[in-house]
Amino acid sequence: MIAVLGVLTEAWGEVRVHKSRVVLSLVGVFLAVFAMTTVTALGLIVAQVQQEQAERAGGRAATVSVSAFDPATGLPPDPEEWDAAVAGLVERHGIATAATISWADGLYRLPSGTRLVSTRRVTPSYGSLHRVVPIEGRWLHEADRTSLSPALVVNEAFLAALGVPDLSSRPTVVLGGPRPVRAAIVGVVREGYGDELVVYRIDRSGGPWDQPAAAGAGAYQAPPSLELWVPPEQADEVVATVRNDLQLALPGVQVDAWRVDSEGMAETLAVLRLAIRGAGVVVLVLGGLGVLNIGLVTVRQRIREIGVRRSFGAGSGRIFAAVMLESVCATAVAGVAAVGASIVLVRALPLQDWLGQGIPLADDPGFPVAAAVEGLVAATAVGALAGLLPAIIAVRARVIDAIRY
Amino acid sequence: MSLLSLTGVRREVPLPDGSVLPVLTGVDLDVAPGEHVAVVGRSGSGKSTLLNILGLLDTPTAGAYLLDGEPTDRLRARRRARLRGEVFGFVFQQFNLLPRRTAAENVAAPLLYARGRAFLTRGRAAREVLDRVGLGARADQVPERLSGGEQQRVAIARALVRRPRVVLADEPTGALDVETGARVMALLTEITAETGAALVTITHDLSVAALAGRRYRLEAGLLAPLDAPADLHAATAARTGTGLVGTGQVGAVPPGEAPA
Numbered sequence: 001m002i003a004v005l006g007v008l009t010e011a012w013g014e015v016r017v018h019k020s021r022v023v024l025s026l027v028g029v030f031l032a033v034f035a036m037t038t039v040t041a042l043g044l045i046v047a048q049v050q051q052e053q054a055e056r057a058g059g060r061a062a063t064v065s066v067s068a069f070d071p072a073t074g075l076p077p078d079p080e081e082w083d084a085a086v087a088g089l090v091e092r093h094g095i096a097t098a099a100t101i102s103w104a105d106g107l108y109r110l111p112s113g114t115r116l117v118s119t120r121r122v123t124p125s126y127g128s129l130h131r132v133v134p135i136e137g138r139w140l141h142e143a144d145r146t147s148l149s150p151a152l153v154v155n156e157a158f159l160a161a162l163g164v165p166d167l168s169s170r171p172t173v174v175l176g177g178p179r180p181v182r183a184a185i186v187g188v189v190r191e192g193y194g195d196e197l198v199v200y201r202i203d204r205s206g207g208p209w210d211q212p213a214a215a216g217a218g219a220y221q222a223p224p225s226l227e228l229w230v231p232p233e234q235a236d237e238v239v240a241t242v243r244n245d246l247q248l249a250l251p252g253v254q255v256d257a258w259r260v261d262s263e264g265m266a267e268t269l270a271v272l273r274l275a276i277r278g279a280g281v282v283v284l285v286l287g288g289l290g291v292l293n294i295g296l297v298t299v300r301q302r303i304r305e306i307g308v309r310r311s312f313g314a315g316s317g318r319i320f321a322a323v324m325l326e327s328v329c330a331t332a333v334a335g336v337a338a339v340g341a342s343i344v345l346v347r348a349l350p351l352q353d354w355l356g357q358g359i360p361l362a363d364d365p366g367f368p369v370a371a372a373v374e375g376l377v378a379a380t381a382v383g384a385l386a387g388l389l390p391a392i393i394a395v396r397a398r399v400i401d402a403i404r405y
Numbered sequence: 406m407s408l409l410s411l412t413g414v415r416r417e418v419p420l421p422d423g424s425v426l427p428v429l430t431g432v433d434l435d436v437a438p439g440e441h442v443a444v445v446g447r448s449g450s451g452k453s454t455l456l457n458i459l460g461l462l463d464t465p466t467a468g469a470y471l472l473d474g475e476p477t478d479r480l481r482a483r484r485r486a487r488l489r490g491e492v493f494g495f496v497f498q499q500f501n502l503l504p505r506r507t508a509a510e511n512v513a514a515p516l517l518y519a520r521g522r523a524f525l526t527r528g529r530a531a532r533e534v535l536d537r538v539g540l541g542a543r544a545d546q547v548p549e550r551l552s553g554g555e556q557q558r559v560a561i562a563r564a565l566v567r568r569p570r571v572v573l574a575d576e577p578t579g580a581l582d583v584e585t586g587a588r589v590m591a592l593l594t595e596i597t598a599e600t601g602a603a604l605v606t607i608t609h610d611l612s613v614a615a616l617a618g619r620r621y622r623l624e625a626g627l628l629a630p631l632d633a634p635a636d637l638h639a640a641t642a643a644r645t646g647t648g649l650v651g652t653g654q655v656g657a658v659p660p661g662e663a664p665a
């Protein structure tokens with residue numbers, strides 16, 4: 001207990017007395033950890049954002065898209081048959097998530113006039129497959145199929161066009177057509193370029209407004225495409241079997257299947273992260289060499305002092321611990337400061353503008369905890385490594401030579 | 406029983422050309438508790454080597470060194486370090502104060518390696534000893550701001566702060582002018598006598614040696630009693646305060662060596 005206190009007192013005394021030297025050696029570690037942590041953090045944020053954006057566009061790895069339509073009429077297959085076929089498929093292949101999306105024109109009566117918006121008719125599972133996270137309200141769910149009024153999830157531009165700031169007033173919008181119906185806006189997502197209007201609606205519902213005739217003659221309804229989330233290594237196999245299975249289940253319908261996620265994205269990101277980490281390690285090693293250098297120079301100057309401490313009864317353990325701890329304490333402090341500075345910098349950067357490419361990010365990417373922890377661990381490790389050699393030299397110094405003048 | 410006892414102690418140092426240099430060839434020395442022993446000898450005669458062996462900083466090549474009757478050759482490094490801190494206080498020619506640390510911090514430094522109360526109350530203990538050497542008012546000054554004599558008084562305070570049983574002083578006046586040296590030596594003798602610590606002083610200076618109860622000359626690796634009439638004259642002169650730099654030294658110091 002007293003021994004530990006003694007070592008700490010001694011190390012603190014050293015740090016205090018050698019302030020300028022300590023600060024000097026810390027500048028190197030500070031800069032290195034600062035650079036490494038910042039680069040790592042930015043890299044992780046960029047990677048995360050890119051991954052999210054890619055997934056929002058193409059679905060998670062691996063997403064297989066399946067489309068089906070009658071080649072003679074261009075019409076989608078009968079919904080019941082399609083559902084049954086898909087259910088059978090999902091069950092047979094143990095597919096984790098299957099989502100359906102089709103594009104249908106919708107007429108929305110907005111304060112500025114009626115607008116034709118290409119509406120995404122999706123199953124609730126589409127949300128999880130594309131990582132859709134509403135910034136307000138909720139995503140679509142099964143109950144929306146039986147709801148008395150259609151539920152819509154829109155983007156902020158749509159809300160703005162509607163003239164409401166948020167969902168607190170429970171906004172609604174009238175869907176035009178032969179049978180107008182008032183739809184409730186239940187969620188807001190952050191999507192779309194500029195003032196592009198984005199509307200998600202449940203794929204089908206039982207309401208009379210949802211019969212084909214209700215959309216009005218000539219309203220375009222694309223055939224549904226089915227998206228399947230499968231393990232990446234099974235993607236190719238699924239593409240082949242799904243086409244066969246559906247073809248059999250839906251005679252007279254043409255079935256196409258292909259992979260839509262950004263294939264190889266994961267590998268690219270892994271390489272990117274590795275490169276960033278490598279660069280960080282190089283910077284840190286350079287900083288560590290600086291600390292080591294200063295440590296080596298000063299331990300030689302302090303040999304006499306160490307000899308004197310030996311005469312006080314300091315054992316090898318104490319000498320080693322004191323030199324080592326001094327180094328570790330100092331770099332750990334530098335590490336904390338560097339990580340703090342890095343957090344401040346990363347928070348201050350206009351990442352939203354840089355990374356979103358105009359599309360606002362669904363959620364503000366926080367400072368990656370991994371980068372902060374890594375920075376602290378690295379700083380301490382550098383202190384230990386850089387303190388090791390001077391500590392060994394200090395212990396091995398011959399006392400008699402040390403106090404000889 | 407002797408506190409320190411050397412019997413037939415030899416110390417050889419290997420030289421770069423492969424040969425060995427015999428520094429001590431058969432030293433016998435006993436030091437009783439509270440005793441003051443002085444060793445004189447020319448430069449390079451092995452005085453510091455002898456003192457380092459006594460202080461457990463160095464080990465004999467051959468011969469026996471008993472501390473409190475216990476052989477020291479089998480001691481483990483940890484225990485040697487412990488004993489060194491607990492039994493001995495060192496005063497060096499070059500003061501060897503820790504730079505940029507105040508006098509009080511310097512004096513407290515040995516207590517960093519002590520245990521229990523001694524560790525926890527080191528600040529107070531340091532100030533008390535500094536008061537005793539007359540530097541209470543300079544406790545917060547760094548050594549760089551102190552004169553040589555004051556620095557050596559700080560070093561004496563530091564050597565005494567752990568209440569050692571033996572103070573080993575290696576040419577404590579070597580870097581001081583004659584008058585300051587005499588005052589520092591008087592203080593060292595007085596204060597060790599007060600605390601009952603034995604004092605082993607190594608010196609070039611016969612007037613310094615004269616303060617000791619027993620005096621030896623180290624020559625050719627051997628200790629011989631120093632009691633030639635000329636030496637006694639110097640010793641008497643020193644004791645009566647009639648002349649700290651006795652002319653008697655000329656006869657005692659071998660030709661070619663000047664007193665420090």
Ligand SMILES: Nc1ncnc2c1ncn2[C@@H]1O[C@H](COP(=O)(O)OP(=O)(O)OP(=O)(O)O)[C@@H](O)[C@H]1O
Nearest residue numbers: 418419420428446447448449450451452453454455
């Ligand atoms: N580690 C060593 N390596 C080589 N030679 C050494 C070593 N230690 C001591 N010596 C030699 O042993 C001899 C005695 O050294 P020591 O320091 O004990 O002398 P000293 O009597 O204290 O001299 P001084 O009065 O100048 O301090 C010297 O010749 C010195 O060069």
Ligand SMILES: [Mg+2]
Nearest residue numbers: 452453454575
């Ligand atoms: Mg010497």
